[in-house]
Amino acid sequence: MITLYGFGPTFGLPEASPYVTKTEVQLKLLGLPYRKERARPDLSPKGQLPFIDDDGARVADSHFIREHLERKYGKDLDAGLDARQRAEAWAIERMLENHFVATSGYARWLIPENFEKGPAHFVDGAPEELRPKLREELLARVRENYRALGVARHSEEEIVALGVRSLTALSALLGDRPYLFGGRPAGVDATAFAALAGILTPFFDSPLRRRAEGFANLVAYTARLMREFYPDHPWEAPRQGA
Structure with missing residues (x-):
């Protein structure tokens, strides 16, 4: 098992x-x-x-x-994809995991209001008197990681612009298809779904989330895959803006 x-x-x-x-x-x-x-x-x-x-x-x-x-x-998540499509799937995955997830992670960790309501609670299992110091240390480590990645060296406006660039590319690649490569999901659809759900969750507010809500096909794709893979999870579909 x-x-x-x-x-x-x-x-x-x-x-x-x-x-x-x-x-x-x-x-x-x-x-x-x-x-x-x-x-x-x-x-x-x-x-x-x-x-x-x-x-x-x-x-x-x-x-x-x-x-x-x-x-x-003996299984292949990309069965049915040709060599070019497999290369495109790898490029999409790298764009999302090595670039977009860092911009969405910034919104979760380094916007103070989001950190306080979210990741700060990762230390709640520690004795109460230790939690403030542990939260400070956790945030400092994450901030340094994002600086090492380069993301935290930019202004918030620049970070949002980078994230939107990836969303624009992903939206164009998806088009009106149900999955990134047509009528059946490939391995990269798992990556795309996970990255999009992470920024579209209504739990965190951020400029990047509000921009993501404007990509109607990505919003619909995320909601559809949530129903497919997590049918029992309540998902509040974000509003679709301009």
């Missing part, structure tokens, strides 16, 4: 981490039975979530989890 370790549902999402969501949706697409448990990142072989335990084999990082699952179980 495969066990998937993640943060669990929070922030109006079935899972806090877009990378855990990506892996969970890919498990569903592969038709593999699994169970899900909460875990701390420090319990992972790479110090981050997700990771899986597959009958004793512990694999961390959503990309390498996918490789492991496809190899072990």
Whole structure:
């Protein structure tokens, strides 16, 4: 039995981490039975979530989890895609995970109101007298990570512009198709869904979220995949602006 370790549902999402969501949706697409448990990142072989335990084999990082699952179980999430489409899927995934998720993560972590109502509560399990210091240390680590990525070196206006550039590209690539490559989902649809749900959740308000709500096809795509993969999760469809 495969066990998937993640943060669990929070922030109006079935899972806090877009990378855990990506892996969970890919498990569903592969038709593999699994169970899900909460875990701390420090319990992972790479110090981050997700990771899986597959009958004793512990694999961390959503990309390498996918490789492991496809190899072990003889399945291909991109079956039916030609070489060019596979290359495009990889480029889309890198745009989302190496670029867009950083801009949406900024909105979640480094807008003070969002941090206070969301990630600040990650330390709620600690003794009350330690929580203020732990929150400060957590925020400092995340801020430094975003500076290392380059995102936190920009103004908020510039960060939003970068995020919108990725949303515009993704919207054009999706067009009016149900999935990114036509009538059936590919592996990258799990990545796109997870990234979009993370910015569109109504739990956090941000300029980037308000801009994301203006992409009607992306809003509809996210709502449709939420119904498909998390039918029991209540999802408040964002308003679609201009």
